Amino acid sequence: MNHGSTAFLLLVLAVAVLFAAVAAVIAFGLARWEGAAVPAALSRSGVAFAATLTLCLAVLASLSQ
Secondary structure: OOOOOOHHHHHHHHHHHHHHHHHHHHHHHHHHHHOOHHHHHHHHHHHHHHHHHHHHHHHHHHHHH
16 A cells, blocks of 8 residues: 555544544543543543644654655
């Protein structure tokens, strides 16, 4: 498969976003289990989503070179 094709790039980005979303849901659940309020848990899940997506995209960028 040609790794430069648009379909492959979209598939890789979709997997990265799904992985980040799973990490955010887990972070939200752990924050609520710890007893945090909903706004604080959403904040933690947003930070987890952004951090995971940034890490995934940094790894993908380094692999593409």
